[in-house]
């Protein structure tokens with residue numbers, strides 16, 4: 001059949017349907033995928049919703065009741081009414097902040113080294129990072145404990161920080177490396193060409209450009225640190241952290257403040273991630289539009 | 300005689316298994332527009348990067364303004380580069396991109412503002428200071444990249460195929476602008492390009508490179524009219540080349556016996572001195588040839604060969620003919636479209652005539668590899 005014949009038929013078909021609208025087929029199967037997706041979303045979101053909700057539940061006193069008893073802001077007002085919990089949260093925030101800073105600095109440098117330099121043992125370094133991420137936490141926790149015991153290092157905030165830095169480096173390095181692998185090194189050459197020594201080049205060009213990657217890595221590290229239970233429980237000694245305290249309290253009953261703190265930490269993390277995403281969007285969007293525009297020009 | 304701005308002395312650059320630049324020496328004068336031209340992989344970029352300091356020569360010395368800078372890093376050299384990909388800093392706006400070099404030199408704030416604006420004016424980008432690189436077209440980014448380099452008043456500006464990413468029309472326009480700017484600021488430009496027409500229209504002198512060596516260097520007219528090697532003859536413009544053997548010399552003329560039978564003459568001073576063999580290629584540019592009907596006696600004192608018209612193409616400003624010449628070699632002829640004589644039609648026997656002065660003799664080169672032909 002010639003092309004024009006096909007065209008004609010298409011046109012005829014279009015005319016026909018416009019005169020006699022064909023009844024759209026109401027096949028029930030087209031609901032399967034959306035329903036399924038919806039169900040998965042509910043599954044993923046409900047624990048978070050429950051957490052947020054119970055932060056507003058008007059229960060009496062410390063013991064949580066899982067029955068909805070009305071809305072209250074009492075737990076937000078009395079957020080710090082339980083001194084031990086408050087102390088545990090402070091510990092967690094401190095540990096997460098310090099370990100994130102250290103792990104981010106080290107992890108970023110590791111990523112730079114792995115991407116920029118070909119050196120012996122590069123593959124081994126890759127492998128170690130992978131193992132570090134893949135290894136069961138319980139094994140890492142136990143191993144670290146025996147390590148600290150051997151060294152005679154008393155368990156406490158310091159050992160927790162060391163442990164958290166240990167498991168966070170790999171995550172940061174992997175995240176930053178993803179950002180670096182698309183990095184146009186001619187930008188660094190351009191900086192040097194314009195009179196910037198390597199140090200200035202790093203601060204003025206490299207760092208600002210990979211910063212979103214570093215921030216993403218740091219966020220991940222912070223999130224992993226603040227809710228780590230398994231490794232921390234091995235190396236905490238007498239120190240309590242937020243997850244450790246909640247776990248211990250759960251046997252008797254979780255006070256609603258826990259949900260409030262959980263909600264606040266969650267909100268904080270999500271907004272940081274959202275801001276990071278937005279910043280990256282703003283940077284990438286016009287570039288993409290530009291690229292497609294240029295492609296149009298050529299064609 | 301003008302001062303030498305850039306001097307490469309017996310420079311070789313070897314990468315793991317390739318010799319990118321092979322024992323190359325080169326002098327570039329102050330204020331010159333100098334182009335490096337050659338097929339892909341011939342070492343143009345590597346040469347430029349050694350002048351910029353991004354690549355260290357394996358052997359040899361690089362001088363800038365008489366000073367040995369071989370071991371100096373890029374940020375200590377008084378040269379600036381316009382990169383093929385522009386390499387504008389995506390996180391800085393146009394003003395800060397252009398100001399980058401001045402800030403490194405701790406130039407006072409007022410002077411920075413003045414000089415950046417002046418540079419943006421020079422490339423006709425006034426008013427774009429607040430734009431981010433991603434918000435500009437390719438041509439505009441190119442101008443900013445140029446301003447960013449020029450604002451530092453370098454001794455030498457290096458440009459690595461700066462127009463390579465632009466479409467043809469913009470390219471032509473930017474060629475003129477680049478030339479204008481170069482004359483205005485009067486600094487040395489070293490310009491790398493694939494495009495022979497670009498190199499010819501813009502340069503004071505050009506070098507044709509192959510396999511990491513310079514095949515020929517000189518003003519565009521010299522290189523075009525008197526190519527030194529078969530490679531240069533076929534790379535720079537179109538040429539018709541026939542196999543021949545050098546023969547007798549008589550009062551300033553040398554006879555070349557063509558492999559296909561007849562013979563042509565060349566002024567002896569147009570025969571290169573360093574021929575190691577009497578087997579040569581003899582050539583003539585397509586626009587130097589006139590086409591006649593193959594009747595009567597040819598005009599004395601002219602070179603001529605006979606052939607069979609194969610194809611006539613109308614181009615508008617000119618006619619282009621493909622003629623099957625001696626030894627079944629395809630010869631190309633351009634004839635300006637004066638609208639007078641009727642064009643010879645395919646199948647006719649024709650005579651191609653040209654002046655001995657327009658004949659050149661070159662030594663045979665290895666033919667272009669496929670890789671080299673890819674632009």
Ligand SMILES: Nc1ncnc2c1ncn2[C@@H]1O[C@H](COP(=O)(O)OP(=O)(O)OP(=O)(O)O)[C@@H](O)[C@H]1O
Pocket residue numbers: 314315317318319337338339340341342343344345346493
């Ligand atoms: N960093 C490098 N490592 C190994 N080989 C290289 C490197 N840079 C260039 N080469 C090789 O050196 C040769 C010359 O490269 P160069 O980039 O100078 O060519 P060019 O003339 O600029 O080519 P093009 O016109 O394609 O840009 C090529 O064979 C290339 O593969």
Ligand SMILES: [Mg+2]
Pocket residue numbers: 343344345
């Ligand atoms: Mg190149």
